[in-house]
Amino acid sequence: MSGMHSITLGHYLPGNSLLHRFDPRAKLLSLLIIITALFLVNTFNGMLFFVFFLLVAFFSTNLPWRYFLRGLKPVLYIVFFTLVIHVLFTKGGQVFWRFGMLTIEERGVYLGLFMTLRLILLVIATLLVTLTTTPIAFADGIEFLLRPLRFLKVPGHEIAMMMTIALRFIPTLMEESDKIRKAQMARGADFESGNVFRRAHSLVPLLVPLFVSAFRRADDLAVAMESRCYHGGENRTKMRQQQITALDYLGVLTACGIAVAIVFTGV
Amino acid sequence: MLIETRGLSHTYMPGTPFQVEALKRVTMSISAGEFVGIIGETGSGKSTLVQHFNGLLKPTGGEVLFEGNNIWTGEMNLRGLRSRVALLFQFPEHQLFEETVFADVSFGPRNLGLGGRELDERVRFGLEAMGLDFSAFKDRSPFQLSGGEKRRVAMAGILAMRPQVVILDEPTAGMDPRGRRQFMEQVSRLHREERLTVILVTHNMEEVARLAERLFVFYHGEMLLQGRPADVFGADSLIKDTGLEIPPLSELLQRLRRQGKGVRTDIFTVNEAAQEVLQLYRKECV
Numbered sequence: 001m002s003g004m005h006s007i008t009l010g011h012y013l014p015g016n017s018l019l020h021r022f023d024p025r026a027k028l029l030s031l032l033i034i035i036t037a038l039f040l041v042n043t044f045n046g047m048l049f050f051v052f053f054l055l056v057a058f059f060s061t062n063l064p065w066r067y068f069l070r071g072l073k074p075v076l077y078i079v080f081f082t083l084v085i086h087v088l089f090t091k092g093g094q095v096f097w098r099f100g101m102l103t104i105e106e107r108g109v110y111l112g113l114f115m116t117l118r119l120i121l122l123v124i125a126t127l128l129v130t131l132t133t134t135p136i137a138f139a140d141g142i143e144f145l146l147r148p149l150r151f152l153k154v155p156g157h158e159i160a161m162m163m164t165i166a167l168r169f170i171p172t173l174m175e176e177s178d179k180i181r182k183a184q185m186a187r188g189a190d191f192e193s194g195n196v197f198r199r200a201h202s203l204v205p206l207l208v209p210l211f212v213s214a215f216r217r218a219d220d221l222a223v224a225m226e227s228r229c230y231h232g233g234e235n236r237t238k239m240r241q242q243q244i245t246a247l248d249y250l251g252v253l254t255a256c257g258i259a260v261a262i263v264f265t266g267v
Numbered sequence: 268m269l270i271e272t273r274g275l276s277h278t279y280m281p282g283t284p285f286q287v288e289a290l291k292r293v294t295m296s297i298s299a300g301e302f303v304g305i306i307g308e309t310g311s312g313k314s315t316l317v318q319h320f321n322g323l324l325k326p327t328g329g330e331v332l333f334e335g336n337n338i339w340t341g342e343m344n345l346r347g348l349r350s351r352v353a354l355l356f357q358f359p360e361h362q363l364f365e366e367t368v369f370a371d372v373s374f375g376p377r378n379l380g381l382g383g384r385e386l387d388e389r390v391r392f393g394l395e396a397m398g399l400d401f402s403a404f405k406d407r408s409p410f411q412l413s414g415g416e417k418r419r420v421a422m423a424g425i426l427a428m429r430p431q432v433v434i435l436d437e438p439t440a441g442m443d444p445r446g447r448r449q450f451m452e453q454v455s456r457l458h459r460e461e462r463l464t465v466i467l468v469t470h471n472m473e474e475v476a477r478l479a480e481r482l483f484v485f486y487h488g489e490m491l492l493q494g495r496p497a498d499v500f501g502a503d504s505l506i507k508d509t510g511l512e513i514p515p516l517s518e519l520l521q522r523l524r525r526q527g528k529g530v531r532t533d534i535f536t537v538n539e540a541a542q543e544v545l546q547l548y549r550k551e552c553v
């Protein structure tokens with residue numbers, strides 16, 4: 001139960017901060033710029049600037065920090081794994097510790113910490129965007145960013161629509177799987193004990209009804225869309241017309257400025 | 268007492284901005300062999316409550332007891348408990364997954380370790396208790412049945428575990444009136460003949476007033492009222508404050524009573540009410 005709802009990645013929290021009001025297109029563009037910069041920076045000082053910048057951004061949003069930290073939980077394993085791999089296998093510099101074949105060396109510790117920090121900052125930046133943007137606005141932003149690729153025949157609108165639908169149905173399907181799991185547990189199903197094969201087998205009573213219901217929902221949705229004469233992106237207008245304001249330009253410029261400054265002073 | 272709760276509270280997603288206090292300090296008890304109804308407007312916590320009775324949800328406050336033992340202290344085998352306290356979820360037809368009706372109905376008993384003749388008999392009992400012919404249905408695919416038949420098969424799967432208690436969460440929602448009546452008649456017969464304890468969650472006031480011996484009324488996660496249907500739906504009851512309506516028959520009899528006519532108001536079947544009104548007619552108009 002609690003496991004189901006601890007996945008907050010992309011779970012929008014309503015609010016009225018500057019980041020909440022930031023135009024989704026501008027917000028996504030800024031996120032792209034910041035992420036690129038995060039990949040380019042390769043000094044600790046540069047990273048510290050990012051830490052400072054993201055902290056300021058975080059506090060400006062008034063998001064509850066507990067909730068925010070929970071969103072970081074799913075990536076902690078990857079972060080930990082990265083750290084361990086670097087510390088154990090990257091060689092160079094002073095040797096801190098030796099045990100048979102294994103050594104821990106200066107360069108490994110340095111790179112490990114650096115990569116870890118980079119990963120965490122990447123997730124924080126992304127969370128700051130997904131937690132302050134409604135899924136619909138998010139998809140609108142994606143569609144906008146994919147527009148230049150139209151000439152390569154990338155179906156921007158369709159991709160955005162698929163994303164919206166997928167995002168919309170994640171909570172529904174989680175609820176559904178929770179319900180089916182409980183219904184089968186009420187019939188004595190055991191999802192927890194036994195070896196890998198037994199456990200995989202015990203998932204059948206969960207997965208079959210889940211797929212049946214997902215297909216039923218998909219079918220219903222397709223009928224509903226068709227009966228409203230939905231057709232793809234060409235000439236389609238939007239209910240919520242987003243107006244880019246001076247503030248949004250300023251936001252993107254700030255992101256650019258910070259990125260350029262950090263990358264060029266840090267390198 | 269068979270099932271008891273003491274100060275039971277449940278909060279969904281505590282510590283997040285989405286936290287919901289679904290149950291607040293509920294203390295209630297249900298005896299073996301009873302037929303009780305649980306009513307309350309939508310979102311009042313009924314489904315949350317009944318999922319505590321067989322340990323599908325863990326209380327965030329207070330305790331749940333089965334035959335006097337706290338079900339969460341570790342000595343209780345939760346899977347064993349679930350075979351004795353069976354729960355039929357809302358829209359149970361969505362849980363069907365096997366290729367044949369037989370395989371699906373036998374899922375519960377198989378999880379109890381049964382096989383062979385015993386298994387056959389359990390499945391037969393379940394299907395026939397729900398008015399489905401064993402040999403006609405056992406080899407059909409559950410996905411090709413009608414909605415009402417699917418629901419009976421799901422119920423048969425619960426009954427095949429031979430539970431002491433069945434909890435039914437809105438079992439007849441979305442069924443046609445005749446199917447609904449038949450379904451409830453079969454449940455009611457199991458209650459009378461097999462001394463099955465029934466806990467019925469429903470929005471159908473007429474049905475629950477007619478069938479249940481005792482009612483619990485929920486409102487915003489609290490248990491506001493409990494008692495016999497006649498008291499809960501009685502003239503001076505608080506029931507209207509909880510967003511529920513009293514059954515039309517009760518409304519009629521109570522109005523007559525308010526006009527000074529000597530009619531009984533603890534009647535919930537059309538036949539008895541007709542008798543009562545006829546008597547009144549003979550007394551006053553002939």
Ligand SMILES: Nc1ncnc2c1ncn2[C@@H]1O[C@H](COP(=O)(O)OP(=O)(O)OP(=O)(O)O)[C@@H](O)[C@H]1O
Nearest residue numbers: 279280287289307308309310311312313314315316
């Ligand atoms: N899995 C869940 N996660 C979070 N909140 C939930 C969950 N299930 C129920 N709730 C909330 O708890 C409250 C009680 O819900 P519950 O399902 O127990 O009501 P109910 O009385 O069964 O309603 P209905 O008559 O509509 O079935 C509601 O406010 C609901 O939104």
Ligand SMILES: [Mg+2]
Nearest residue numbers: 313314357436
């Ligand atoms: Mg419910």
